[in-house]
Amino acid sequence: MxxxxxxxxxxxxxxxxxxxxxxxxxxxxxxxxxxxxxxxxxxxxxxxxxxxxxxxxxxxxxxxxxxxxxxxxxxxLNLNQIGPKVAREIDPLWVSRESLEARAGALMPGCGWLPSEWLYQTGIKRALRSLARTDSPDLTEYASPKGSQTFRHFLQRRLLNQTIDVTPDQIMLTESGTHAIDLIGRFLLSPGDTVLVDDPCYFNFHALLKAHRVQIVGVPYTPNGPDLEQFAHALETHNPRLYLTNSGIHNPTGAQLTPSVAHKLLTLAKASELVIVEDDIFADLESTRSPRLAAFDGLDQVIEIGSFSKTVSASVRCGYIAARLEWIEQLVDLKIATSFSGNRLDSEIVLQTLTDSGYRKHMDKLQTWLAKQRRQTTEKLTRLGIQPWIQPKDGMFLWCQLPDGVNATQLARDCLTQDVVLAPGNVFSQSQNAHDFLRFNVAQCTEPKIFEVLAWALKQQI
The missing domain is CATH 1.10.10.10 (Winged helix-like DNA-binding domain superfamily/Winged helix DNA-binding domain)
Structure with missing residues (x-):
């Protein structure tokens, strides 16, 4: 009250x-x-x-x-009551709702997904037609506890190509990447534990960890990975249980982890028995593969998770966890206790889409489209005085600094009145030190109106 x-x-x-x-x-x-x-x-x-x-x-x-x-x-449980009160424009739950419930015609350069027409709809339709023509149990029956064995064999080959040594029994399918993190949180965390996140990081990490009632500590992120000096200090000061990160294409910065930082990071983690959860949701958007902590670690202290909502479909949901065999066995029990079974139909649709002959070609085209759009969006933003923090090699995100004196939260508030949904920096920042940053999704920046509204909103503050 x-x-x-x-x-x-x-x-x-x-x-x-x-x-x-x-x-x-x-x-x-x-x-x-x-x-x-x-x-x-x-x-x-x-x-x-x-x-x-x-x-x-x-x-x-x-x-x-x-x-x-x-x-x-x-x-x-009321997530809005946990932690300090923040403006709605930098509340992760509000930003997610605003993006998911945006009015028809709203422009969403701040959202975290590709436009539907950029996804491989041909493969999804082909998979749906194939399943509709059969009497497959995928249409009606529960899934096995770990999920489709065929899919897990496919994921094994996929991870081996990333030099992550894993067996199918070390892989469990989940409903999504978020579901995977939630299960791991239930498995490893107790209220009051400390979890490290990148600062900035994907804003729903903040919201999800709040639901587990843990202490969240941000570690500054650099163009090469987390700041190792600050990471070591956080380990010594807070004795965290988990570190949650993207080490492929980082969200929101677009940065990619370098091998030297990865090795030093794992050395620090092993000395403290820290468990690392590596979210690899953007793997198929990489043209050049960056290091994976799970590959260096051998799934000892690193848990690899992923999903396909960014490249296949956000409507047909499927994710996975790859981890130590004994941990997977316990996670399976937890999955049964909380959701009983996975979505067998969704996982089969995703598998057929991923193994469709046209999927890889579509991803190659998508990487080319995104590279072009990153260049064009950068040029348009630069003309407005908005500067990318780095120029990412891959992915859909630009992490951009605003002109001096411009507040991202107020800018987002002004643009929202014109049906343009932005993602202000502090929604991603645990320290709330990103008040002059915005994350732009270049795939959602094709409409000229976005830049016209930005120019108008900037004039309100300058």
Whole structure:
């Protein structure tokens, strides 16, 4: 319940927000009246009245001689109540909703996916026709716990081509890359654990980790990978359980990990027993393969995940986890407990599309289209005074710095009034130090109106 107005209501709101965010669980002892008054810089009588009102409402209980305690069942999980309040334009959940629910005709240079016409629809249609003509159990039956053996053999060959040594039994299919991370979080994390992420990183990593009620620590990202000095400091200071990253095409920067940084990073990880989750969702957009931590590590402390929503279909969902055999066996049990079975039909459609003779040719064309669009978008943005942080070799993203004095959140707010959806930098930044950055998806930047609206919005601040 949001309260505003008097100091008494401010104290009540503070307690209620901590209950809603699960910072205060049932039967948690509240700060003493004196401690709460000091923390909020209010009088003791103000806190006494606030606590008495909360007792009257049944939110807390008074135990004579012992203090005040929270009451009732645990609050339903409300992700918006976890962490500091931020403007909606840099709230990961709001940005995702705005992109997914955008009005017809809205332009979305800030979204993270390709236009549907850039995807390999021919292969999807061919797979659907093939399945519709058969009496295949893929149409109606549950999937096996690890998922299609044929698909897992295909993924084994695919990963071996990336020098990741893996057997089919070390691979489990999931509903998506997000599903894969969620299962790993359930498997390895407990509330209060620390997870390292790149700063900046894919904004839904922030939202998903909040749901696991962990502490998130950002490590500055460089054009060659994470800042190793800061990474080592975070290991020593926070003793994290996981590090979550893209080491192929990095989201949002478009950077690619270098071999020297990869080796040093793994040396640090092994010394601290850190588990690394490597999200390889953009693998098929790479023209030149960058290093994979899983290849150097041999799936000892690295878990490799991926999906095909960026290159096959966001509607037909399928992902995977590749990890130690004993971890996969336990993850299978967790998958059965939480979703019972995977989507057999979706995985077969994706497999047939990936193995279609035209898929590789389409990816080659897509890489060429993206390279052209990166150049053209860079030129248009540069004319507006918006400068790419680096010029990526591959992928769809440009991480761009705005002219001096321009705030990305306000720019996004202004552009939204003209039906142009942007992705301001702080939605990706745990430290909130990217207030003058935007992520642009070059595949979504083909409409001249985008740059006309940007030019107009920039003039509002300059």
């Amino acid at each position: 949001a309260r505003a107005g008097t100091l008494i209501e401010s104290v009540m709101s503070d307690i209620e927000s901590k209950i809603a965010s699960r910072a205060y669980l049932p039967n948690t002892r509240l700060p003493s009246v004196r401690a709460q008054a000091k923390a909020m810089n209010v009088s003791i009588s103000t806190v006494v009245e606030a606590y008495d009102r909360l007792v009257a409402e049944g939110r807390i209980v008074s135990r004579p001689g012992a203090g005040f305690y929270t009451s009732g069942p645990i609050a339903p």
